[in-house]
Amino acid sequence: MLGFVFFPAPVFALLITLTFQSIPGSVTLTGAGTNSATLNFGNVSAFEPLNTGVGRTVGASSYTISTSFGVRTTHLLSLLSPNYTLQARLQSAQPLTWKVDGVTMSTTAATIGTSQPYATTVPHTLAFVVPFTQSAGAITTVLEVTAIAN
Numbered sequence: 001m002l003g004f005v006f007f008p009a010p011v012f013a014l015l016i017t018l019t020f021q022s023i024p025g026s027v028t029l030t031g032a033g034t035n036s037a038t039l040n041f042g043n044v045s046a047f048e049p050l051n052t053g054v055g056r057t058v059g060a061s062s063y064t065i066s067t068s069f070g071v072r073t074t075h076l077l078s079l080l081s082p083n084y085t086l087q088a089r090l091q092s093a094q095p096l097t098w099k100v101d102g103v104t105m106s107t108t109a110a111t112i113g114t115s116q117p118y119a120t121t122v123p124h125t126l127a128f129v130v131p132f133t134q135s136a137g138a139i140t141t142v143l144e145v146t147a148i149a150n
Contacts (some may be wrong), residue, residue, distance in 0.1 A: 018083065018147045020103065021070030021121045024029040027053040029069060039126065041065060046132065066127035074149045075118050081149035086122075090145070091142040097129040098141060 020037035022029045042051040046063040050056055055066045065087035075081055087109040088100050096104040100112045101124050116122055126143075 016073055016075050016149060018071060018073045018145065019144075020105050020145075021072050023068040023121075023123050025053060026068040026113055028050065029089055038068075039067065039069060040117075041067065043132070046127065046130070051107045062129050062131045065150050066100040066125055068123045068125050070109050070117075070123050072121045072149075073116065075149060081118075083115045083117055083150050084147045085150055086115050086116050087111050087146045087148065089144050090091065091144055094139075094141055096134070096141075098143070099129075100143070101125055103128075105143065109144075115150065 014070040015033070019033055019035055020031070022030055022032040027041060029039055041054055044054070044056075044065045046056070046058055050065070053067050053146050055064075057064045071086060073084055073086075075084070088103075088105060089109040090098060090105045090107050093107060100110075103110050103112050112124065113122065119137060128141075
């Protein structure tokens, strides 16, 4: 089983609110509509059936599992900031390669979207790569997501 926890960083906490949203056709978030949500991919495999909303691409030496999640951000002073930049990072190093919108995640913040609109749920793709040599077992990963006013 593979679980994933999202939570926002406290940057501009009084000016910007960030919530995670479920996207139709993707894995449903537990805690959707809040600033801390969990995404459970369930049991994953290169060839066995997957849960509803989970996608898979199989390569020569690994497979990639993916789904979408939404980020909705509002800004109390939107006249001063027409949009925002979205960044994400892993809270700790992970044995698997994690990506958001194709950007490889590490423990250093990476930009995954610029000029993102306020008051709109923006979909993003979360994916991870599993080498065929990976041992079976549960993995939990925490992704920190930050909205920065432009």
